Amino acid sequence: MMKVRMKVNGNWVEAETWPDRILVDFIREELGLTGTKKGCEEGECGACTILMNGKAVASCLIPVLKAEGAEILTVEGLGGKDRLHPLQQAFMEEGAVQCGYCTPGMLLSAKALLDGNPEPTVEEVKEAISGNLCRCTGYTKIMRAIQAASEKMREERG
Numbered sequence: 057m058m059k060v061r062m063k064v065n066g067n068w069v070e071a072e073t074w075p076d077r078i079l080v081d082f083i084r085e086e087l088g089l090t091g092t093k094k095g096c097e098e099g100e101c102g103a104c105t106i107l108m109n110g111k112a113v114a115s116c117l118i119p120v121l122k123a124e125g126a127e128i129l130t131v132e133g134l135g136g137k138d139r140l141h142p143l144q145q146a147f148m149e150e151g152a153v154q155c156g157y158c159t160p161g162m163l164l165s166a167k168a169l170l171d172g173n174p175e176p177t178v179e180e181v182k183e184a185i186s187g188n189l190c191r192c193t194g195y196t197k198i199m200r201a202i203q204a205a206s207e208k209m210r211e212e213r214g
């Protein structure tokens with residue numbers, strides 16, 4: 057066992073883990089943040105997407121040691137029931153959530169996009185979520201939600 061330390065959703069956390077632990081398991085099991093989902097565990101489905109130092113990454117491909125000292129954002133840090141992020145609000149309003157399994161990863165890929173590009177084109181949205189698979193929605197509603205959130209966030213910024 058060894059100790060790792062990282063900043064998760066704004067708070068420094070330190071936990072005991074195994075050196076060969078994969079980040080998604082560390083987040084879900086040691087930290088108890090089960091909003092991050094596990095699907096393929098091969099970097100193909102995007103269910104495990106989180107932000108690491110502001111970049112959307114597949115946490116099923118990252119050894120926990122690589123995240124030592126990193127800044128991590130999971131869906132729990134994006135917003136909550138009483139304080140939804142504009143992306144979460146838009147996903148609800150546009151009907152972009154069905155089974156919800158892809159949603160945490162989609163939201164974080166979308167956040168990474170909008171953080172760097174507040175006014176993305178349809179093509180740019182498509183590209184940003186191209187690593188996130190959704191079996192339910194057919195993507196149209198998800199893309200509409202991301203664009204609606206980007207408009208709202210621009211309005212709020214004035």
Ligand code: FES
Pocket residue numbers: 093094095096097098099100101102103104105114115116117
């Ligand atoms: S579980 Fe990580 S990409 Fe599928």
Ligand code: FES
Pocket residue numbers: 152153154155156157158159189190191192193
């Ligand atoms: S809402 Fe079910 S996989 Fe996307």
